[in-house]
Amino acid sequence: MLDFDTCNTARLKRDATFDGVFFIGVKTTGIYCRPVCPARQPLTKNVAFYPSAPAAEVAGLRPCLRCRPDTAPFCPAWIGTKSSVNRALTLIKEGALDMGNVTQLAERLGIGPRQLARLFKQHVGATPIQTAQTFRVQRAKNLLSDTTQTMAQIAFESGFKSVRRFNAVFLKLYGRPPSSIRRTKRINSGD
């Protein structure tokens, strides 16, 4: 992955030679773009860079409807593997690794577990297990802010095996316990 300044200079110039080399995530809108996107350019403090479209999606971003970073034909190697990676991401999002394991997931995709691991390393920048973890935390975060369910209900509904595990993973990723998200929200909403 290129360094931040190189990516930032390239995206401010809309440099087409970097199209497909990196993707721009916009923290304020939750959308990711290609360097050539014609939309208004976000402030530097609001952007993050990703090596691939799946990597941006794992980070919780949605593809921009103007530059379509999820469909553009970048490199030939990507076209062949794209459907496998996207399908794996969809299955993981739906809970394939909450109920089953990586070998079973690979079988459903018609590839070997080692090939699946390689594709994830190359295109997602995380293992399938780490990816499943990310999706679990995203699910939990939505439930924390959108529902009044208990911590135990949220942990299990999000795909965690225990509340303890849920707390540990959440704390590691956000640096604070899940209960703090809800408390902040209550204070903000004034009840």
Ligand SMILES: [Zn+2]
């Ligand atoms: Zn865009």
